[in-house]
Amino acid sequence: MVTLRVILAPLAMHLRRSVTVHRWTPVRKCSLAGCSYKLRHQLHPVWQSPLSVPGGRRQSPINITLRDSLHDPHLKPLKIRYDSNTCTQIWNNGYSFLVEFDDSTDKSTLSGGPLLNQYRLCQFHFHWGESNAVGSEHTIDGILFPAELHLVHWNASKYKSFEEAVMEGDGLAVVAVFLKIGKRHEGLQKLVDALPAVRHKDSVVEFTSFNPSCLLPTCLDYWTYSGSLTTPPLTESVAWIIKKKPVEVSHDQLAVFRSLLFTSADEEEQKSMVNNFRLQQPLMNRTVRSSFSPFLGSMEPQPQTEQ
């Protein structure tokens, strides 16, 4: 990774622009064909890179087994402090939609939990399925959820930029929240209402005064493990923090996610933005730690029924 960083860092710095422009991440070639859900024998373009570097030893996503996760009483509560004024825009990047934040200052940060440093929020996005039976990237004892939220933060205590942090083992921290079908989520609705404006790939719309804290469950319990990005460049730079309790959204709200398109307005064949999740990766020798004791309180993840 050092060699790759030396090559890519100057390029990353050159391409680093203001937050109003989309983030660029360096390309790490790898064997991608086995990474992605295959829909009708077609791979999404994001997974069609050339094959070269094999996968590493801390890839994501994974299945979390309750029996094998280890309660760590030293894990601290997460400290999440988001400022709605740092929210800037929504971007359909052709694989998901990214809600982007101004990360030039320490206004929206994550610390505590398993983290030794302070991390800045740069964007959040979701992964979801074509139906409620699939969608989440992580699973709990093999149970899938219809969607999964990822709040992406980078280590601003140690690194100068997201592009620098993404190449480092302690560079990123992603908070993941499962979505299940239930009652309408009032906090999410402002975002859902804005989505028709970014229906096509590469469309961007201004989106401000939004605090993503409203998308977090009230329960503080989480699992944590060391992993990777789940989209190329798949760098092994992520401290994953998976919230135990899902949040409820309505079927209609997820239907708006599914009305988005992978394709740009000028493409002949339009493709629905669904099944934008990576296949699960081997745990290897990693330990998943939990902030809570499995013997206290309800451990039952609630399975998702098809609607």
Ligand SMILES: [Zn+2]
């Ligand atoms: Zn993600």
